[in-house]
Amino acid sequence: MDKLLIVDGNNLLFQMFFGMPSRIINKNGKAIQGTLGFVGALLKIIHQTNPTHVAVLFDGDCSLERKQTNADYKANRIDYSCVPEEENPFSQIDDVYAALDYMQIKHTESCGCETDDLIAGYALNYGKQMEVVISSFDSDFFQLITPTVKVLRYRGDNTVICDELFLKNKFDITPNLYADFKSLTGDSADNIKGANKVGPKTASLLINEFGSLQGLIDNAEQIKKPALKQSICESKARLLDNYKIIKLNANCPLPFTLEELKYTLPNVTTRAVLSAIGL
DSSP: OOEEEEEEHHHHHHHHHHHSSSOOBOTTSOBOHHHHHHHHHHHHHHHHHOOSEEEEEEOOSOOOGGGGTOTTTTTTSOOGGGSOGGGOGGGGHHHHHHHHHHTTOEEEEOOSSOHHHHHHHHHHHHTTTSEEEEEOSOGGGGGGOOSSEEEEEOOGGGOEEEOHHHHHHHHSOOGGGHHHHHHHHEEGGGTEEOOTTOOHHHHHHHHHHHSSHHHHHHTGGGOSSHHHHHHHHHTHHHHHHHHHHHSOOOOSOOSSOTGGGBOOOOSOOHHHHHHHTTO
16 A cells, blocks of 8 residues: 655754754764764664655744734744754754755755645645555654554654554544644643633543533533633633634645655665765
8 A cells, every 4th residue: 555654844953953962073074963863863763664755844924913913923933044054953954955965855845834734735635545654753743643643753763653543542532523623722832822721631521521612612611620710711702713723724725736746765874874964
């Protein structure tokens, strides 16, 4: 069966750049630890998943439509244009792109929408006809999980494949309700505030009791605990805004056709890739 691997490029680059034990310099004095880690991890992910199609998608430099719903959305993110090169993962992005070109892996930056929505588009458009693996630590992708769509969290030999059973065991939530669940808990990574007094366990109980976020909001007066009822009632507007932000859509035009993403794994090492691009 065909299998599409979609890699959240920024997520993997940040993981590798900041996860390396030290800054690595090549013989020409150029920092390469982010590129080295990215290529090595990507090759291992490809070996682990054995895909027939591959795409690596990066965040472009464009305005975030979701900020129209909540101006604080991602306001906690670092502006890397003001960060010194040795602390900036994007200082090595051109080398990462060169490596992907050498490996003949399609890649692009999102424009007009967020990368998360492009990834959702691929999963929702092709998940019924083939297996789809999304490589990312971004939990927003849990909402896309189906019997044929899974999320891979790369940790070398300790890599975790997140499927429906993983989500059930971790949060007692089905994937189609994950956006509802996360709207309640909030997301510190994206600067999204959830409902006061609502952690993952409480959010799971509420969603399972009322069936959805909307069901909870419509029937908030039925919540038995007074403090919790007050919290939900006071947070209704924010929770609905959270859902608009967290829910992924497939409305953005996809940058590559499935035919363009066909991939045959070359017999190549990380060292060979870096050598080929002059690193």
